[in-house]
Amino acid sequence: MPRTGRIARRTFLVGSALVGGGLAFGIWRYLTPGPNPLKAGLKAGQAALTPYVLIAPGGITVIAPRAAMGQGAQSALALLLAEEMDLDWDRVAVAHGPPSATYYNGAVLAEGLPFAPTDRSTQAELAREAGDVLAKFLGLQITGGSSSIPDGFDKMRRAGAAARAVMLQAAAARSGQPLEALRTGASAVILPGGGRIPYTALIAEAAGIDPPADPPLKPRGDWRLIGREVPRKGMVARSTGTELYGIDMVLPGMAYATVRRAPQLGAGVDRIDMTRARAARGVRKVVEIPGGFAVIADNTWRAFQAADLVEVTWAPAAYPATTEAMFAEVAGSFTADRRDSRFTDVGDVDAMLRQDVPGEARGKEGGGQEGAVQQGELIAAEYRAPYLAHAPMEPMNATAWLKDGHLTIWAGCQVPLYAASAAAKAAGVPPEAVTLHVLPMGGSFGRRLEDDFIAQAAQVARAVPGVPVKMTWSREEDMTHDFCRPLGMARGRGRVARGKVVAMDLAIAAPSTTASQMGRLGLPSVGPDTAIVAGAWDQPFAIPARRVTGYRVPEMAPVSSWRSVGASLNGFFHEGVMAELIHAAGADPLAERLRLVDDDASRRVLEAVGELSAWGRADLPKGWGRGLAFTLSFGVPVAEVVDVEATAAGIALRRVYIAANLGVVVDPRNVEAQMTGGAIWGLGHAMGAEITFDGGAIEQGNFDSYPFLRINQCPVFHTRALEMGDRVHGIGEPCVPPAAPALAAAIFAATGKRLRQMPFSKEVDFA
Amino acid sequence: MRLIVNGTTHEVDAEDRMPLLWVLRDILGLHGTKYGCGIAQCGACTVWLGGEAVRSCQTALGDVDQPVTTIEGLGAPGALHAVQQAWVTHQVAQCGYCQSGQIMQAAALLAATPAPTDSEIDDAMQGNLCRCGTYPRIRAAIHAAAAKLKEG
Ligand code: FES
Ligand code: FES
Numbered sequence: 001m002p003r004t005g006r007i008a009r010r011t012f013l014v015g016s017a018l019v020g021g022g023l024a025f026g027i028w029r030y031l032t033p034g035p036n037p038l039k040a041g042l043k044a045g046q047a048a049l050t051p052y053v054l055i056a057p058g059g060i061t062v063i064a065p066r067a068a069m070g071q072g073a074q075s076a077l078a079l080l081l082a083e084e085m086d087l088d089w090d091r092v093a094v095a096h097g098p099p100s101a102t103y104y105n106g107a108v109l110a111e112g113l114p115f116a117p118t119d120r121s122t123q124a125e126l127a128r129e130a131g132d133v134l135a136k137f138l139g140l141q142i143t144g145g146s147s148s149i150p151d152g153f154d155k156m157r158r159a160g161a162a163a164r165a166v167m168l169q170a171a172a173a174r175s176g177q178p179l180e181a182l183r184t185g186a187s188a189v190i191l192p193g194g195g196r197i198p199y200t201a202l203i204a205e206a207a208g209i210d211p212p213a214d215p216p217l218k219p220r221g222d223w224r225l226i227g228r229e230v231p232r233k234g235m236v237a238r239s240t241g242t243e244l245y246g247i248d249m250v251l252p253g254m255a256y257a258t259v260r261r262a263p264q265l266g267a268g269v270d271r272i273d274m275t276r277a278r279a280a281r282g283v284r285k286v287v288e289i290p291g292g293f294a295v296i297a298d299n300t301w302r303a304f305q306a307a308d309l310v311e312v313t314w315a316p317a318a319y320p321a322t323t324e325a326m327f328a329e330v331a332g333s334f335t336a337d338r339r340d341s342r343f344t345d346v347g348d349v350d351a352m353l354r355q356d357v358p359g360e361a362r363g364k365e366g367g368g369q370e371g372a373v374q375q376g377e378l379i380a381a382e383y384r385a386p387y388l389a390h391a392p393m394e395p396m397n398a399t400a401w402l403k404d405g406h407l408t409i410w411a412g413c414q415v416p417l418y419a420a421s422a423a424a425k426a427a428g429v430p431p432e433a434v435t436l437h438v439l440p441m442g443g444s445f446g447r448r449l450e451d452d453f454i455a456q457a458a459q460v461a462r463a464v465p466g467v468p469v470k471m472t473w474s475r476e477e478d479m480t481h482d483f484c485r486p487l488g489m490a491r492g493r494g495r496v497a498r499g500k501v502v503a504m505d506l507a508i509a510a511p512s513t514t515a516s517q518m519g520r521l522g523l524p525s526v527g528p529d530t531a532i533v534a535g536a537w538d539q540p541f542a543i544p545a546r547r548v549t550g551y552r553v554p555e556m557a558p559v560s561s562w563r564s565v566g567a568s569l570n571g572f573f574h575e576g577v578m579a580e581l582i583h584a585a586g587a588d589p590l591a592e593r594l595r596l597v598d599d600d601a602s603r604r605v606l607e608a609v610g611e612l613s614a615w616g617r618a619d620l621p622k623g624w625g626r627g628l629a630f631t632l633s634f635g636v637p638v639a640e641v642v643d644v645e646a647t648a649a650g651i652a653l654r655r656v657y658i659a660a661n662l663g664v665v666v667d668p669r670n671v672e673a674q675m676t677g678g679a680i681w682g683l684g685h686a687m688g689a690e691i692t693f694d695g696g697a698i699e700q701g702n703f704d705s706y707p708f709l710r711i712n713q714c715p716v717f718h719t720r721a722l723e724m725g726d727r728v729h730g731i732g733e734p735c736v737p738p739a740a741p742a743l744a745a746a747i748f749a750a751t752g753k754r755l756r757q758m759p760f761s762k763e764v765d766f767a
Numbered sequence: 768m769r770l771i772v773n774g775t776t777h778e779v780d781a782e783d784r785m786p787l788l789w790v791l792r793d794i795l796g797l798h799g800t801k802y803g804c805g806i807a808q809c810g811a812c813t814v815w816l817g818g819e820a821v822r823s824c825q826t827a828l829g830d831v832d833q834p835v836t837t838i839e840g841l842g843a844p845g846a847l848h849a850v851q852q853a854w855v856t857h858q859v860a861q862c863g864y865c866q867s868g869q870i871m872q873a874a875a876l877l878a879a880t881p882a883p884t885d886s887e888i889d890d891a892m893q894g895n896l897c898r899c900g901t902y903p904r905i906r907a908a909i910h911a912a913a914a915k916l917k918e919g
Contacts (some may be wrong), residue, residue, distance in 0.1 A: 241799020
């Protein structure tokens with residue numbers, strides 16, 4: 001891949017550079033369809049009707065070229081294609097397919113644009129199209145940003161319709177019937193007399209037919225799979241222990257490895273003695289790799305054991321050594337020279353916050369944790385969010401085999417083309433000498449947007465040429481070598497008057513995930529990072545005076561995308577301050593948001609959560625509290641209501657109501673699973689999780705010190721997915737951001753305690 | 768060392784202190800049992816020792832004195848156990864990585880408590896972590912499996 005191709009999501013050249021005139025550079029390529037990557041691997045008797053449909057005598061496989069990490073995108077993408085091709089869903093197989101630039105993701109860059117999702121201006125729409133062009137130009141095959149469905153909604157349906165057209169033509173040639181007389185259904189062409197020719201019997205004829213470029217799509221009324229309760233693929237395998245995850249890979253003669261790297265992230269080895277480890281039972285080799293060492297043994301446990309026998313001292317970290325020092329850096333970043341963005345600046349905020357208020361009484365801006373209501377009308381508060389680890393249930397792993405100059409890798413991965421090129425470099429082979437097989441993942445939450453562990457497996461394979469080797473991290477290695485969700489702080493001020501919120505000024509300081517990701521690719525990041533303020537600057541509330549300013553904190557520990565990215569902090573910051581303002585105004589949290597909201601879908605979502613939760617009508621038992629929060633992220637407005645009970649054992653989460661607008665609900669049962677799963681992700685981390693540093697190393701190594709919500713803490717959920725507007729959105733992330741602030745508001749309602757820092761367990765106990 | 772797993776007897780040459788989890792996965796090639804934490808915090812490695820659900824990451828090979836049942840021994844794609852069937856019907860799994868452990872724990876619960884209440888489910892299942900947040904459907908699937916098992 002060319003160097004310019006190694007560019008991460010969310011880098012925001014697109015906005016300015018591309019719209020400003022760079023559009024032309026890729027246009028010729030944009031108009032040319034990508035080559036069909038399935039053609040190279042075709043076996044006798046198979047046909048690849050499009051890059052997305054592989055047809056063999058034994059059955060039809062839909063290529064859904066996005067990572068399977070639990071979010072259900074593969075199944076939903078396949079469903080879209082099956083709808084148009086009229087496939088028999090029960091007999092469709094789904095595969096990730098080979099990594100290829102043809103499978104670029106044209107929607108992933110949109111979230112990083114400095115245009116709010118509600119902005120439908122020509123300029124915003126042009127920038128979105130430019131994002132699609134750029135993604136294609138770069139061959140950006142990537143899974144993330146809740147973009148699989150927005151990207152695939154038309155693409156997969158068109159591929160299905162094109163494949164169906166090929167089948168019809170093939171059947172016309174075979175049967176001598178006119179095209180117009182033919183219909184399709186259940187993976188077959190249906191002849192006028194009712195006779196059927198299964199698609200799988202048309203392979204020979206189909207091979208010579210070019211699929212149409214722009215086939216017509218079914219009208220919505222004809223859908224029989226989209227929006228219906230169809231079974232998601234992979235359920236039997238995942239309920240019988242027969243799904244093959246990366247960690248389950250086995251090859252004949254395979255060795256088992258583990259690695260340890262400096263706990264001071266990015267640092268290296270000072271001194272190392274591998275003698276004892278080399279003598280341990282089953283150990284084949286102990287070698288240094290960049291930043292640490294690898295143990296290669298005859299099983300994983302022996303590799304883990306031997307790794308403990310290596311005596312090593314590590315070099316110090318290049319960033320502040322403690323969480324305290326890191327937060328001090330954040331607190332010191334609200335300065336003019338670190339200002340990164342001010343996408344929202346409406347009305348005269350300064351005047352609104354100054355009016356009639358003498359100097360000292362303007363609130364404790366820059367002050368400690370305690371916010372205070374000043375003069376009944378003005379508030380100021382400071383919010384904090386910690387670093388967080390992804391910690392998917394399946395620890396990082398990859399299997400690599402370097403044989404006769406060719407490197408083959410099996411791994412879970414969200415960025416297969418980058419990972420393959422990183423692995424090539426690590427193994428010292430040219431990029432074309434790498435084959436990467438992308439396997440299902442035991443969760444990811446953004447972790448596998450990084451390719452560090454894949455490059456490492458290649459380094460390990462280099463130590464044992466000719467031998468396939470599976471490298472597995474211990475949970476401790478995984479948690480202490482994450483690229484965390486950044487920490488951050490916000491300072492919010494605002495004014496209320498006559499029972500209304502009239503001004504809000506939010507300043508947010510956080511390290512830039514984009515810059516950190518780009519830095520690892522050796523590239524500068526251009527322009528402001530929308531992730532620093534995402535979920536805050538773009539909220540659809542017409543507060544007369546409002547301003548959101550982003551400040552860029554230096555990188556410190558490396559950071560990356562974590563389920564819902566910037567909105568995971570900013571949803572809490574924005575809605576926390578909003579809740580305080582509404583409280584100060586003495587207004588109702590739902591009514592005041594409904595008064596301020598200036599986007600139709602967002603209004604409907606707020607109304608829907610009100611209906612669902614019987615807002616204002618529900619008689620809550622004594623000791624209970626109810627909280628509401630709303631965040632628009634990834635184009636999806638989401639409102640959540642949380643009910644808690646203050647019990648003797650602590651706060652118990654009782655009920656959660658969620659409403660969201662997706663435009664089109666492709667797979668309703670999976671949408672419900674992602675809505676509840678996303679909220680649980682947000683709640684579980686807000687309750688008790690944080691990553692802290694001491695001596696430059698992450699202090700949490702496992703689920704005992706990095707707790708997550710468990711079934712006995714899990715509330716009952718009620719969800720509603722709306723279908724408004726003309727655009728389809730993904731749901732893997734958007735339900736995360738409003739969960740924490742809704743919980744904080746509920747705890748405030750139940751106890752009077754205002755929570756301004758995560759995790760909440762610092763200040764309240766949970767049952 | 769002799770080990771009976773899913774009704775098959777194996778001779779295993781490994782350290783007594785090697786965790787059963789790794790014996791199953793790396794020596795016997797039974798990959799349905801998962802590694803999540805290695806310290807009894809997540810339940811992904813849950814198997815049965817006799818009829819009891821245990822964490823195989825904390826069970827030393829030398830202490831295995833009863834037959835072992837893993838997810839592969841509970842049921843298979845063509846022949847699902849009632850709990851697995853309920854898991855499929857209720858579409859519990861997201862990534863699925865924790866689900867072998869969840870299912871083994873749930874099946875042990877139902878064997879001991881045929882009609883568990885929500886709070887009995889919570890008590891029995893709280894050692895099984897799911898980062899994807901599938902808990903609401905786990906509850907529903909356990910109730911459904913209980914009803915099914917009662918019908919016979
Ligand atoms: S791996 Fe055994 S409990 Fe987590
Ligand atoms: S389904 Fe992914 S961890 Fe439970």
